[in-house]
Amino acid sequence: MVIPKHLRRIMSQPFIAATGLAALIHSTWSLGTFFSGDQPSDPVRYAMWLIPAFLIAFSLDVGQLATSAEIRDGQRSKMKYLTFAVFAGATYYLQFVFIASHMPTVPLSPGVRLDWGPLISFVRDAAVFVIPLLLPLSTTLYTFSQDGPSARTATMTIRQTTKTEVKVEKPAANALPIVDSPQIAAGTTDAIAGYTSSCEICGWQTIKDTKRGATNAKVAHNRHHHPAAVLSSIEQQKGE
Numbered sequence: 001m002v003i004p005k006h007l008r009r010i011m012s013q014p015f016i017a018a019t020g021l022a023a024l025i026h027s028t029w030s031l032g033t034f035f036s037g038d039q040p041s042d043p044v045r046y047a048m049w050l051i052p053a054f055l056i057a058f059s060l061d062v063g064q065l066a067t068s069a070e071i072r073d074g075q076r077s078k079m080k081y082l083t084f085a086v087f088a089g090a091t092y093y094l095q096f097v098f099i100a101s102h103m104p105t106v107p108l109s110p111g112v113r114l115d116w117g118p119l120i121s122f123v124r125d126a127a128v129f130v131i132p133l134l135l136p137l138s139t140t141l142y143t144f145s146q147d148g149p150s151a152r153t154a155t156m157t158i159r160q161t162t163k164t165e166v167k168v169e170k171p172a173a174n175a176l177p178i179v180d181s182p183q184i185a186a187g188t189t190d191a192i193a194g195y196t197s198s199c200e201i202c203g204w205q206t207i208k209d210t211k212r213g214a215t216n217a218k219v220a221h222n223r224h225h226h227p228a229a230v231l232s233s234i235e236q237q238k239g240e
Helices: 005-011 014-036 043-072 078-102 114-125 127-143 151-169 211-225 227-239
Strands: 183-189 192-198 205-208
Touching: 014 043, 014 078, 014 127, 043 078, 043 127, 078 127, 114 127, 192 211, 205 211, 211 227
Parallel strands: none
Antiparallel strands: 183 192, 192 205
């Protein structure tokens, strides 16, 4: 089964996926309430209230998860940062709306000192701002916790491999392998003057206007049709 690219990225980031799932329910309630009013009790109306809000909240979560995974993979452009910031801000706002509508009055414990009451009450009441911030903040910290983009290593590997292949396939002109040394003969064939290049392996033959053209044609022929013989000649020259 072929797994979509974005789904693979989300599955590879379980922490981000867990935080997105935790925010999904509260974001759905906030969107449904602001779009369609209070949650209805009738099953049909409830489905019409729930489905659009769930789809919007789900798309916001998936967008944030996918953007986070792309940034961690090395796609660190300004637009990626802006996109992630918008998704994180939307998550915070929707979580804030939910907790501001559901936060109960939490009394202080009798064990709290009376002279500490104002300070502790302030810290407790700040939960309406702090708790909604925890999910987007943890996602942001996790997204940017990776030092360097992993894509850079892959790019350097490709370049190094290409450089190695060029060295093997294109030996220096003054040290061509034995099999690349064509048998060049000047003469006339079918009333066409030129230089004849032939292959001692398969009997291939061609005529070029210049000696260099005949040489290049033979070299190209051997590399395309007899690569094993070319590599063998290279090994022989290394042994000598």
